[in-house]
Amino acid sequence: MKNWVTEAHQDESITALKKLVSIPSINTGNGKTYPPFGQAIADCLAEALSICETLGMKTYSDPEGFYGYADYGQGEELVAVLCHLDVVPEGDVNLWDTPPFGAVIKDEKLIGRGSQDDKGPTIAALYGFKAVVDEGAIFKKRIRFVFGTDEETLWRCMEHYNAKEEQPTMGFVPDSSFPVTYAEKGLLQVKLIGPGSSDITLACGDAFNIVPGRAEFQGKDANLVHEKLTKIGVAQTFDGNLITVNGKAVHASVADQGVNAINQLAKGLVHIHPHPTVNFLAEKVGDETNGLSIFGEIKDEMTGELTFNVASLSINEKKSEIELDLRIPVSFPIEDLVKILKEVIEPYGLEYCEFDRVAGLYVPKEDELVQTLMAIYQSKTNDLTQPLTSGGATYARTMQNMVAFGSRFPTSESLAHQSNEGISLDELFQAMDIYAETIFQLCCE
Ligand SMILES: [Zn+2]
Structure with missing residues (x-):
């Protein structure tokens, strides 16, 4: 399998991730008056969509402010990547070595609230997509990045999306661990x-x-x-x-x-x-x-x-x-x-x-989607960890034929919701390469 990610992709992705992490997208809204989850989340959604436009995607922002998405490619079928832009509060600032929304790079890690959950994985998937586009690959299916805005609370964003928008044929959620999570209670x-x-x-x-x-x-x-x-x-x-x-x-x-x-x-x-x-x-x-x-x-x-x-x-x-x-x-x-x-x-x-x-999530281990993602992960990492199940919850369960896929590695330190949350740049780039191959196989082959 080829390596998709170039140094230019790496540099651009860091710039983009810094922009997202520096917006303190904590839910401050009441879910009713616009913007439903506060101005910072609205700003973060606008920033994510503007990044997508620089990547050549066509964007849409829900007029009520619950979600946005970015599309690329053509064809009947729709492959979705479900991400979220809201974060949990930073907690006690004194427990952080760098400012929680500073997006400081230290010891080859980008540190800040949301860097691991879920802005880093979102950027990894977006620039993985960019790498495939830059290779001149032809998209036979459409791809859609959906950006949710209240994952850390009540998932009203996905409720609104599902009530109003097209359902994808299949897809993945970069908001968990590698390899694939195929079942959630x-x-x-x-x-x-x-x-x-x-x-x-x-x-x-x-x-x-x-x-x-x-x-x-x-x-x-x-x-x-x-x-x-x-x-x-x-x-x-x-x-x-x-x-x-x-x-x-x-x-x-x-x-x-x-x-x-x-x-x-x-x-x-x-x-x-x-x-x-x-x-x-x-x-x-x-x-x-x-x-x-x-x-x-x-x-x-x-x-x-x-x-x-x-x-x-x-x-x-x-x-x-x-x-x-x-x-x-x-x-x-x-x-x-x-x-x-x-x-x-x-x-x-x-x-x-x-x-x-x-409802829970269940896609059989034998399913083609699980098999495809597992094969990509294994050949990229040589890690033979088997597909996972979980008592926790991701957006994967909100739509049919979706699984959670990365971007934490089994060896990564899990820092979501903690002080000094950070993402290792090496792991960010490796996830990006895995997502590039995934997007290529799901959309272009
Ligand atoms: Zn998350």
Whole structure:
């Protein structure tokens, strides 16, 4: 396979990446008034589209400001590259050795928020494309770079794109690791609403995607609850008034590695203050992080077991509420699980209220797209790492026949969302060469 990338491409790509990284494209908008995610994201989108124009592409900017894209080539079929331009906040500036939006090059690395997630990979794909164009290759399919603007929050950009724009035939998402990620679990976040209580007042838990590390109870017969918890071996502190159950907080996608403080509290509480919501937790969840008592075994070879997290529990005089976060193996339709869950909660008088649902990603390993990308990656790197699966999420799942592909290498340090986020120039250029070959094979052969 040929080397596509010249020194000129390398130099131009660094200039372009510096421009993107120096724009602090953190979401500051409300998603409603224009620009929906703030001026910096709008500026970054405009800059990305202007770079695409210098590369000979035809650009389009969504008048509502949710997304933009850049097209090249001709033909029936459309190959898409899905990128995002928003970044997470820089965090504590004192933890950075160089300014977070300085785009400083130090030790052969370009440093700045977004350099790895996802501006560096975006630029690698764009200049990979440029290298193919510069070779005079004929595009038999159209290529489209789609730029999303709220990947780090609610993906409203992709919702708008999918509602209004052409669907690609296939494509890839440079927002993950090499080699190919072909399967990502589905996501379901739900609230279960039930009756209130005059005996129990509770407000435990934080975000859907976190296993609660602590749960507090105070109120009627707290000493009896404390005794019961002690008897069944639940770790807690009790000051005569307030019980604090101590668990272990972890991300919901690895719920089995944590200890859910709410579930622990419920195991004791149920004996002293029976209440439909507490009973549900004690009888149908207990120590389980795989939803076994509710759904039976939900597990597949590709993406493993269901993860089931009770993220929060609140009870007051008026109502009670549980928040659940489920990560669902790709071969199980989310709808089937919803049906079972509704049946199981019904006798407890709980009402199902959906908060968020995102289908998983699955493209078979035998699929031509996966095979093509794997062959390119292997011949370019001699690395034989097998295709990957993930509990995390990329844009790949928003469209058919898409996979995540790079641009982090298995050996790269993962610095996304951290201080001193940076991308090694060597890796940037190597990814660029892999993307050039990919674009050539997908669009020109
Ligand atoms: Zn990303």
